Amino acid sequence: MRFPVSEPLADGSARCLVVDADPGVREALTCLLEAQGFSCDSASSGLEALRHLSRDRDLPLVVSDLKVPDLDGFRLLAELHDRSPDAAVILMSDAADAPTAVECMRQGASDFLVKPISLHELEARVTSALEKRALILRNRFYQQHLESRLQTQGNRIKELFLQGVQLLARALEAKDAYTRGHSIRVSHYAVATARAIGLEDGALDDIRLGGELHDIGKIGTREAVLHKPGRLTEAEQGQIREHVTLGEQMLSPLAHESPTVLRCVRSHHERMDGRGFPDGLAGNRIPIEARIIAVADAFDAMTTLRPYRAPLAPEAALGELRRVSGSQLDADVVLAFGDVFPQLQALVPA
Numbered sequence: 597m598r599f600p601v602s603e604p605l606a607d608g609s610a611r612c613l614v615v616d617a618d619p620g621v622r623e624a625l626t627c628l629l630e631a632q633g634f635s636c637d638s639a640s641s642g643l644e645a646l647r648h649l650s651r652d653r654d655l656p657l658v659v660s661d662l663k664v665p666d667l668d669g670f671r672l673l674a675e676l677h678d679r680s681p682d683a684a685v686i687l688m689s690d691a692a693d694a695p696t697a698v699e700c701m702r703q704g705a706s707d708f709l710v711k712p713i714s715l716h717e718l719e720a721r722v723t724s725a726l727e728k729r730a731l732i733l734r735n736r737f738y739q740q741h742l743e744s745r746l747q748t749q750g751n752r753i754k755e756l757f758l759q760g761v762q763l764l765a766r767a768l769e770a771k772d773a774y775t776r777g778h779s780i781r782v783s784h785y786a787v788a789t790a791r792a793i794g795l796e797d798g799a800l801d802d803i804r805l806g807g808e809l810h811d812i813g814k815i816g817t818r819e820a821v822l823h824k825p826g827r828l829t830e831a832e833q834g835q836i837r838e839h840v841t842l843g844e845q846m847l848s849p850l851a852h853e854s855p856t857v858l859r860c861v862r863s864h865h866e867r868m869d870g871r872g873f874p875d876g877l878a879g880n881r882i883p884i885e886a887r888i889i890a891v892a893d894a895f896d897a898m899t900t901l902r903p904y905r906a907p908l909a910p911e912a913a914l915g916e917l918r919r920v921s922g923s924q925l926d927a928d929v930v931l932a933f934g935d936v937f938p939q940l941q942a943l944v945p946a
């Protein structure tokens with residue numbers, strides 16, 4: 597049998613499955629498609645076609661009669677898509693079955709041809725179906741590639757921002773000798789306490805960062821106030837208090853991705869009795885992360901040298917935490933801190 601010769605559609609590596617009960621039709625289609633550069637397999641029934649597809653899930657093209665032994669057209673199409681979801685499927689039908697073939701197109705067939713088939717028409721439909729398939733695959737690739745690049749860039753921007761604010765935290769410690777190492781210790785104490793309470797993974801990461809950055813707003817506090825050895829005036833206390841809101845503003849780019857970190861910064865000076873700042877929140881209205889940072893912060897403040905007093909011994913500081921448990925600090929968090937206290941003592945500065 598001779599076929600019209602035109603430019604091949606495929607390069608010899610493209611595979612195709614021809615499904616038809618009539619051996620003459622299978623042979624004719626196979627010859628045409630091989631002349632177009634396809635490497636063809638053929639099947640005489642639906643079940644035989646499915647066995648082929650199970651072995652070759654990336655098959656690009658299937659040309660199948662609508663009525664093949666074992667499976668009707670809808671079932672065959674569903675099974676084809678299930679096994680080889682990216683295959684372009686061209687169905688062939690008798691004129692009487694054309695409405696069924698149209699319905700098959702609604703359900704995902706690429707095209708259909710009415711028998712008897714013009715070989716030129718088949719060639720044109722194959723071209724069109726493969727172009728459509730290539731477009732779908734290309735769009736999907738670009739979409740996935742773009743999403744992946746956006747994700748990578750977003751992560752990089754967040755990483756750079758965090759590196760920047762962590763540098764600021766180090767700069768704050770360089771500015772204020774009395775808080776040197778404070779943020780890192782608070783972070784360690786808070787994470788250990790949070791773990792004892794039962795928080796895990798992402799929540800622990802946020803608390804780790806929240807601990808490191810909780811006092812970042814003090815970078816905006818005047819050194820004369822920050823280092824003042826004597827009692828602070830009302831106005832100076834006000835300036836110190838501003839560090840929580842200033843810190844929250846500085847970290848606002850994290851608002852969407854790490855809101856917990858912002859809550860740690862804003863609310864770590866709230867008190868259980870509602871007498872803290874900046875919002876006067878009480879009890880459980882204070883975010884749990886901030887209640888944890890508050891305990892860690894209080895412990896570190898008591899166990900390190902301050903301009904106005906000598907450090908307390910760790911056991912004495914733990915006793916003080918217990919004394920203000922329930923009024924200033926969350927009682928459950930203080931209990932959890934007490935549980936991990938033996939492993940934290942080594943971190944207390946000598």
Ligand SMILES: [Fe+2]
Binds near residue numbers: 810811839864
């Ligand atoms: Fe603070």
